[in-house]
Amino acid sequence: xxxxxxxRTLNEYLVQRDIAYEAFMRTSSDYTATKTLDELREKExxxxxxxxxxxxxxxxxxxxxxxxxxxxxxxxKNGNFGNPHSNNPTSLASKQMDEYARTFVLEFFHASPDEYxxxxxxxxxxxxxxxGESYPFGPDSRYLLTFDNHNAVNGIxxxxxxxxxxxxxxxxxxxxxxxxxxxxxxQLSTPNPKGNNLFVFPAQSNFSGVQHSLEWIEKAHAYGWxxxxxxxxxxxxxxxxxxxxxxxxxxxxxxxMFGFPTGVGCLIAKKSALQKLHRPWFSGGxxxxxxxxxxxxxxxxxxxxxxxxxxxxxxLPAIEIGLNHLKSIGISMxxxxxxxxxxxxxxxxxxxxxxxxxxxxxxxxxxxxxQRGGTIALNFHDPTGEIxxxxxxxxxxxxxxxxxxxxCFCNPGAGEIAFGLTKKDMxxxxxxxxxxxFERCIIAVKGKTAGAVRVSLGLVTNFSDVYCFLQFxxxxxxxxxx
Ligand SMILES: Cc1ncc(COP(=O)(O)O)c(C=O)c1O
Numbered sequence: 020x021x022x023x024x025x026x027r028t029l030n031e032y033l034v035q036r037d038i039a040y041e042a043f044m045r046t047s048s049d050y051t052a053t054k055t056l057d058e059l060r061e062k063e064x065x066x067x068x069x070x071x072x073x074x075x076x077x078x079x080x081x082x083x084x085x086x087x088x089x090x091x092x093x094x095x096k097n098g099n100f101g102n103p104h105s106n107n108p109t110s111l112a113s114k115q116m117d118e119y120a121r122t123f124v125l126e127f128f129h130a131s132p133d134e135y136x137x138x139x140x141x142x143x144x145x146x147x148x149x150x151g152e153s154y155p156f157g158p159d160s161r162y163l164l165t166f167d168n169h170n171a172v173n174g175i176x177x178x179x180x181x182x183x184x185x186x187x188x189x190x191x192x193x194x195x196x197x198x199x200x201x202x203x204x205x206q207l208s209t210p211n212p213k214g215n216n217l218f219v220f221p222a223q224s225n226f227s228g229v230q231h232s233l234e235w236i237e238k239a240h241a242y243g244w245x246x247x248x249x250x251x252x253x254x255x256x257x258x259x260x261x262x263x264x265x266x267x268x269x270x271x272x273x274x275x276m277f278g279f280p281t282g283v284g285c286l287i288a289k290k291s292a293l294q295k296l297h298r299p300w301f302s303g304g305x306x307x308x309x310x311x312x313x314x315x316x317x318x319x320x321x322x323x324x325x326x327x328x329x330x331x332x333x334x335l336p337a338i339e340i341g342l343n344h345l346k347s348i349g350i351s352m353x354x355x356x357x358x359x360x361x362x363x364x365x366x367x368x369x370x371x372x373x374x375x376x377x378x379x380x381x382x383x384x385x386x387x388x389x390q391r392g393g394t395i396a397l398n399f400h401d402p403t404g405e406i407x408x409x410x411x412x413x414x415x416x417x418x419x420x421x422x423x424x425x426x427c428f429c430n431p432g433a434g435e436i437a438f439g440l441t442k443k444d445m446x447x448x449x450x451x452x453x454x455x456x457f458e459r460c461i462i463a464v465k466g467k468t469a470g471a472v473r474v475s476l477g478l479v480t481n482f483s484d485v486y487c488f489l490q491f492x493x494x495x496x497x498x499x500x501x
Contacts, residue, residue: 077477083278159214227384
């Protein structure tokens with residue numbers, strides 16, 4: 020650790036941390052059952068502790084184990100792999116790796132190969148865009164989405180709008196930032212019977228960590244909606260079991276699950292739902308046949324029609340390696356550990372007070388571990404209740420080697436509700452000729468910036484990490500806000 024939050028000496032810091040750990044263990048006895056993750060961190064992720072990094076941005080990106088890199092290198096060094104679009108020996112070797120990777124993804128999520136296929140994309144956004152640009156929206160269609168969504172999901176509305184579909188946002192309510200159930204139920208019960216209807220929500224919010232009920236999937240199906248479940252922030256620490264839930268589309272980014280590789284994600288799609296999509300173009304790799312003079316083309320069947328050009332075939336085995344790594348640990352163990360650490364951090368942050376008893380931290384989203392994952396969005400308040408600028412927090416965290424995220428995390432809907440920004444505020448933002456960032460808009464309307472600090476726990480988070488963040492949070496107690 021570069022600097023030590025408020026305690027003066029390393030020794031004092033470690034003694035206090037051990038006392039806090041013992042107290043934590045008294046209320047979290049299950050934590051012992053997750054000890055293998057400490058051993059794993061030491062063996063496979065030692066660079067974190069060697070360099071004194073406190074990594075708390077797992078919703079931004081996961082961290083990779085040394086062995087993931089080594090396994091891939093061994094495989095590539097010992098094989099000969101060509102472009103999978105041919106049928107020569109090296110091409111067949113690549114095709115085989117590609118098939119293994121797809122099979123592995125389906126197995127990991129317990130998705131039946133009779134029901135689902137895997138389309139490889141660049142990331143979750145790429146998977147979401149595939150659906151958005153190809154979904155058969157029309158004037159008789161509806162696009163229904165929650166306020167709480169990543170911008171890639173918000174972006175689908177532009178495809179829907181261009182095709183004349185009705186677009187409806189379902190609100191979330193402060194302070195918990197959960198979906199307004201009555202409102203959603205009302206909207207779901209009124210699909211447009213003449214057209215196609217698409218409903219999208221995140222399994223876990225990348226803003227607040229709220230876990231929205233997966234029961235909405237079947238409720239939506241009962242009224243005839245197609246469902247895209249954005250699982251990008253959920254799957255790194257929760258099991259998504261596609262035997263229990265059957266959304267039409269599930270976008271994922273693999274680097275969020277196991278750190279490496281970046282640049283590959285997927286769309287897990289129901290075969291029946293893929294058939295409903297109409298891609299707006301074709302390219303090499305996506306077609307059975309295309310003709311210049313005949314001015315026609317036929318798409319290839321299944322996933323292939325959705326993968327433009329050559330896939331990232333040398334990297335695909337890293338997906339199997341990464342998923343195997345998670346499988347060997349057990350996603351339920353990761354989930355258990357993250358819940359316990361999140362509960363401890365949340366309770367301790369909420370208990371922080373200035374000398375005048377004013378709360379030092381405001382948490383956006385659920386204030387307990389119920390209905391949430393390991394992502395906590397918060398702001399620090401000074402003794403008068405004013406918020407410390409999140410830029411300052413980020414900068415200050417950096418001096419302690421703490422990696423966290425600030426801003427609104429590409430989720431403007433959740434941010435607008437959390438910060439109490441109204442439709443009028445946001446409309447005014449765009450009523451200027453000058454181009455403004457979200458931040459400058461808010462400053463113009465509110466006279467001050469709006470954003471939050473996000474800490475997100477993941478695969479190898481340990482007690483020392485959350486303890487360090489709590490000590491960092493304490494540095495803002497009674498601190499003048501200048
Ligand atoms: C819920 C959610 N959806 C989609 C995305 C987009 O992921 P990517 O940037 O990897 O495309 C993110 C990224 O943080 C996310 O958290």
